Amino acid sequence: MRDKATLLIMLLILCHGVAMTKGLWEIKNEDREDHGPQMPEKLFLLQNSKRVVKTDAGEMRVLESYGGRVSERRLHIGFINMEPSSLFVPQYLDSTLIVFVRSGEAKVGFIYEDELAERELKRGDVYQIPAGSAFYLLNIGKAQKLHIICSIDPSESLGIGIFQSFYIGGGAPVSVLSGFEPQILETAFNASEAELIKFFTRQHEGPIVHIGDSHVSASSLWNKFLQLKEDEKLNHLKKLVQDQEEDEDDEEKEEEKPQPSWSWRKLLESVFGDEMKKNKKDKVSHKSPHSCNLYDRKPDFKNTYGWSVALDGSDYSPLKTSGIGIYHVNLKPGSMMTPHVNPRATEYGMVVKGSGRIQIVFPNGSNAMDTHIKEGDVFFVPRYFAFCQIASKNEPLDFFGFTTSSRKNKPQFLVGATSLMKTMMGPELAAAFGVSEDTMRHILNAQHEAVILPTPWTESKQNYGNKLDLESLPTTKVVTNDDMIIGF
Incomplete structure (x- = not known):
């Protein structure tokens, strides 16, 4: 009778242990996107797919990690697909991105040590974009789509959805600068309200935009320099500034009245900072972090x-x-x-x-x-x-x-052949399985591959x-x- 009671207790403990282990991985099914209840056989598959960006020029989707209470750290997995000659507009994120170029070619630019750092990436390249660093992503492959897999670290996130983008430029998406009062922006840019309204409302394509000849936007500054080689960019910017200043001088002579002090120089310096002043070719590229190719x-x-x-x-x-x-x-x-x-x-x-x-x-x-x-x-x-x-x-x-x-x-x-069990082979391991050392050795030596x-x-x-x-x-x-x- 006592043996039966002991056996019953052991069975209850075993069942409780299984239930507790599985309970650690119970998954909330709300917020899942058209997948229905999470099936046990799919417990460790990520299926909560969310589209975070969608335009004619490309899209970004993210698979959200739920991790469970046993997982020491969560990662979300993102997929960025961009059409030829397209741009993922300047922004910064509350999460670190590690991008892997699955196919195509890309140029990534981000602020690194207060300067604009740029790298061209090819298939197999890995690159890290730190949380909080303003960046843009450009598809530079000729008539080729760009496909990127990226990890997204939610540990730094504000907790607003999967991650939070803060767009610097654009009317749609809205720039983070648009939230400031007009007087603050007028003072910051030294420009009139009318000029700034026009400046902040010209882009309507979304976060991923076309920049090819057939999709040129009159207000797009990026069309004027992103496709240039590194050693041509500063010269091009200087020419834009000089042309603008000459136009302003002519207008002052004709109208004989003060002109707004806002100009191409103000805009460019606000975006590129000391880059124009230093005028040192290739300095940015040489200082920027390198990439690493997995396939090499x-x-x-x-x-x-x-x-x-x-x-x-x-x-x-x-x-x-x-x-x-x-x-x-x-x-x-x-x-x-x-x-x-x-x-x-x-x-x-x-x-x-x-x-x-x-x-x-x-x-x-x-x-x-x-x-x-x-x-x-x-x-x-x-x-x-x-x-x-x-x-x-x-x-x-x-x-x-x-x-x-x-x-x-x-x-x-x-x-x-090189397993943990084979390394531990001895009387202790044999005793753990309740067999002789010869039997243990026979079992472990049967597999010759590793x-x-x-x-x-x-x-x-x-x-x-x-x-x-x-x-x-x-x-x-x-x-x-x-x-x-x-x-x-």
Whole structure:
């Protein structure tokens, strides 16, 4: 009788433990966008998609992370798609952005140490834009769309939605300057109210605007200098100022009355500050933070069945300030990344090509999520949780993502030729499983591959050869569904 009572108590404790573990991941379903209730098998998929910007020139969508109470840090994942010859207008955010150029070419400019810093980015480049730094983003690819994946750190956010944009220029969106009283703006710009009303209400395209010849706006200052080379910009600005001053002198002679002191010089100096005064070519570009290309790096691990590459703060120093890491994994058809644990970071990943399966396990050994993933899906894995990814039988699984630590992640692989279990092999581990050391050794030595393994349905090694190479990275296509549009 006592044994039955003890067994009953143990069962109650076990059930309570499972319930408590799953309870930590209960998700509020309000504010979700057309996805219905969160299904248990989708627990670690990000599905709360929000469109934050949409114009004829492009869009930005964000997948909001809910994280749960176990996650030590949350990241939102954003997607920026821009048409050829388009501009994401100057703004600053309350969150740090780390941008990854999936396809196309871009120019990013932002205020760095009180100067305008600019960098041209190509496919595979990673770049960080600190929270609070005014920036703009320009698609410079010839007749080519620009597709960017970015991480958004909500820890610095004001808590107003996913993140908050503060637009510097524009009538639509409204500039943050428009909120000041007319007298304050007249004093700040040294301009008349009529001039300022005209100045602040000429742009109606939205946050992402066309700047090509067929979409030129008469009031757009950006059309006059953004497409110039770095060594031509200051000369062009000086010419604009000189022309304007000559026009003002002529008007003064003709009208014989005081003219408003507001001019191109006032406007340009208010935007570019000391840039015009210093007149030192290329100084901005040389001082600005460098970019780092993920595709130029050799894989950290590579075998017949796939490869993986990671980028941390020691490889790209700006990541140290944001505390974010970056990775990219490619699994050949039917291959599996063996069960492993991230001891330093939560992992956020997006399938950029192919399909497969991901399984995540709760700390108590019960199944947390086992689901099919396809191109466009975004998942996250909490720190310390064991998980594995498996490519589909007939196509690869290629995924890119961010981690919440800029230190080397050093994942702990639980199974395989270089696994944690094999390193710990000895009488203590054998005793933990209740088997002999010989049995333990026999089990652990059966697997000769490490990190990325074949599965029973993997094709023969002869079919793979040695064709895996980062130079032949896959390109992806536009994915469209009812709730999210993401271009690659």
